[in-house]
Amino acid sequence: MLVKWMRCTVVDRRGFERGQRKWAGLLGEPGFRGQGGGWSRTRPGVAHLVTFWESRSFYDSFMARSHDRLAAAQMGTYTNEQTLLFEHEFDVKVGFRPVFEEADVLRLAHCQVRADRVDHFTLMQEKVWNPAMAGSPGMLRGLLGRAPGEEFLILSMWQSAAERGKYRPERLERLALRAQTEADVRSVTGDVADLEPSWTV
Template sequence: MMMIKVITCKVSEERKEDFFEEQKIWKALSPLNGFLGQVGGWSDQDPSTACIFAFWENEEAYQYFMDNVHDEILLHSNQSSTYKSIDVSLYEESFTVPGSEKKITHVLEKAKYVRVARALVKPGHADHFIDMQKTIWNPGMSAAEGFLGGSFAISKKRVRDFLVFTCWGNERFHQIVEKHFPALVKETKMQTDVQEIMGEEVVLEEAWRVLPFNNGG
């Protein structure tokens, strides 16, 4: 199953330019087997937060990268000195959120805007939460103009922790569909399922986009 790595870094205003430049070192991911793409940008809600999203074909490919490549890339970087704190979470895809693009590599290539929801679901409510994503949220997103695609995933470490990752052609498309969110929330009775939810909306930085060398097809 596909793995999704979510990285958030708190960066002081005076170090944002340094962080921006250092983030470009991850272009080194392109030739790695099983690497599907990486995108990122600054949070709309908190401009001092950098959000990075990396995609791997499976856990084996991701683990090979962590064991053999990750530290080598960091060795040639000063990025760790540019942020105040870092949070890293790993998720495994459960199913896709279908959009106009069928391959995740093409979704990540064309996306300009990302919306992410990380939900901690109440005990005993996971099945209903998942069913609502499949039967209400997925069709609602799939029908939206400018929606490229996304992923519904489950945390590898934290129980009942779910990720909904969605990509859009630009912020305008997302703003149009956002008007329908309250109706969808009401229909899915989200408040009865969710204990805690955190969202990020991110305008992607082109300089941080990393695509696999074999991104054709």
């Protein structure tokens, strides 16, 4: 499965949200699995969208045929667009499905991993981070995605902000020490978004 993550700074909120409704047209596209997104909690005006496709070939076909027509409704409503593509490596928890209905919060962590530590990083995601996240109250589902090279996305969906708050900083520090995250990772950037139900396709 291919995961597309887009983030942008919205300059015309009403126009952007109106244009976002046009993406319902994705429903007829071959290979389309789901789309959702919302507003950043920490960066005013920043929107995050994630879209799931069965494969890169379905996505490329969509980009060549229908993308520009659907995107036209949002032209001029945002700046600073950044789009990244990741291939699904494995699930966080079990049985990942690209559905957003029960989720309130989307967490995105973008990791640049040292080339000689990629195998260790993925092993620690599987053996340390994955069980810890899976056992956190309110955590619904997630995945680890990989871009060419040493770039990874950890995406997780949560039931509510309050539940995600139980995933406490001191626990994160203990897990990071155990997983040797500092040795594996050159940089981590990310965000937490409040999902907008009207953006779900």
